[in-house]
Amino acid sequence: MQINDKSGVKTYLPNASRYNTMKYNRCGKSGVLIPAISLGLWHNFGFVDNLQNGRDIVRCAFDLGITHFDLANNYGPPFGSAEENFGTILKKDFKPYRDELFIASKAGYDMWPGPYGNLGSRKYLMASIDQSLQRMGLDYVDIFYHHRPDPDTPLEETMVALADIVRQGKALYVGISNYEPKETAMASKILKELKVPFILHQARYSIFDRWVEDGLLNTLETEGVGCIAFSPLAQGMLTNKYVNGIPEGSRAAKDQTYLAKSDVEQNIDRIKVLAAIADKRGQKLSQMAIAWLLNQPNVTSVLVGASSPKQLEENVGALAKLEFSDEELKLIRANS
Numbered sequence: 001m002q003i004n005d006k007s008g009v010k011t012y013l014p015n016a017s018r019y020n021t022m023k024y025n026r027c028g029k030s031g032v033l034i035p036a037i038s039l040g041l042w043h044n045f046g047f048v049d050n051l052q053n054g055r056d057i058v059r060c061a062f063d064l065g066i067t068h069f070d071l072a073n074n075y076g077p078p079f080g081s082a083e084e085n086f087g088t089i090l091k092k093d094f095k096p097y098r099d100e101l102f103i104a105s106k107a108g109y110d111m112w113p114g115p116y117g118n119l120g121s122r123k124y125l126m127a128s129i130d131q132s133l134q135r136m137g138l139d140y141v142d143i144f145y146h147h148r149p150d151p152d153t154p155l156e157e158t159m160v161a162l163a164d165i166v167r168q169g170k171a172l173y174v175g176i177s178n179y180e181p182k183e184t185a186m187a188s189k190i191l192k193e194l195k196v197p198f199i200l201h202q203a204r205y206s207i208f209d210r211w212v213e214d215g216l217l218n219t220l221e222t223e224g225v226g227c228i229a230f231s232p233l234a235q236g237m238l239t240n241k242y243v244n245g246i247p248e249g250s251r252a253a254k255d256q257t258y259l260a261k262s263d264v265e266q267n268i269d270r271i272k273v274l275a276a277i278a279d280k281r282g283q284k285l286s287q288m289a290i291a292w293l294l295n296q297p298n299v300t301s302v303l304v305g306a307s308s309p310k311q312l313e314e315n316v317g318a319l320a321k322l323e324f325s326d327e328e329l330k331l332i333r334a335n336s
């Protein structure tokens with residue numbers, strides 16, 4: 001929602017009923033709740049993108065009850081620009097609402113040149129959190145993640161760095177991402193000893209990519225840690241977008257690095273069957289893909305991306321029908 005004040009300045013006023021329909025789930029055994037659907041800013045928020053469109057997406061998210069926004073040091077392009085743009089949006093529209101937001105950042109992938117801008121050393125994480133806070137204009141993030149395991153840095157070094165970031169007041173909670181079950185259990189043990197709230201594991205999970213069912217979800221259950229599922233729509237393949245070909249401007253058409261046209265072509269038969277199942281349920285494929293994830297045990301939130309407010313509205317519509325018949329689940333499994 002937007003209003004004009006007397007001088008004609010456009011001010012964002014959030015939807016007064018924003019908390020009425022969204023569901024909020026507890027992160028593991030912690031005290032904190034996040035929305036069943038969260039917004040990720042990996043794509044569509046860099047300096048290469050249209051800032052006003054990004055601003056409209058964030059406003060739309062908050063109006064729909066989405067309080068959790070996921071960033072990382074390297075989101076853009078260029079690296080860092082999604083955080084900088086998000087900082088601009090926060091400053092312009094969300095200053096009065098900081099305590100209603102749960103903001104994430106991460107470090108772990110290649111960020112700056114030389115030996116200190118990548119992976120999992122204390123040196124890298126300590127510098128990266130300061131840079132992220134500066135770019136976003138924040139005093140603290142709500143959760144700071146180690147973005148991926150580092151095979152060479154001792155796990156203890158990385159976990160102690162996360163703990164110290166919390167102790168310095170730069171993050172309230174910590175998380176990890178892309179860790180295998182065994183490493184996750186080890187990280188959890190260290191963080192428990194350090195009495196640091198480890199509340200979320202961010203893992204790739206969708207109808208098309210079910211690796212987390214092979215041990216990770218069980219480990220998280222045992223450790224009392226939630227799972228936030230990223231790329232839930234398989235980067236757009238689990239939507240109605242590609243059913244009739246590859247549209248111009250879509251991720252598969254413009255960004256071959258992450259989603260190649262050939263990925264869509266290889267999956268198109270399954271996509272069509274799944275879209276038909278969703279249609280029978282009275283849903284879009286995106287909505288069914290999100291609802292399916294929210295039915296999996298220990299999935300705290302589904303972390304979607306969106307290139308327009310309209311996509312996000314459609315995705316949040318998933319909450320209108322979350323239940324599945326056994327027959328539907330069987331058909332989905334057969335096409336997963």
Ligand SMILES: NC(=O)c1ccc[n+]([C@@H]2O[C@H](COP(=O)([O-])OP(=O)(O)OC[C@H]3O[C@@H](n4cnc5c(N)ncnc54)[C@H](OP(=O)(O)O)[C@@H]3O)[C@@H](O)[C@H]2O)c1
Pocket residue numbers: 039040041042043044070071147177178202203229230231232233234235236237239240241249250251252286303304305306307310311312314315
């Ligand atoms: N921890 C990690 O290593 C990691 C890795 C990847 C992502 N993530 C996080 O997860 C978030 C989501 O990842 P993702 O962007 O891959 O998620 P996704 O939700 O699987 O894909 C999002 C893309 O799908 C398309 N889309 C979304 N809703 C649609 C709809 N209703 N109809 C048609 N198309 C739709 C849009 O692409 P178009 O541009 O084609 O419109 C959108 O940008 C990221 O932003 C990031 O925060 C984390």
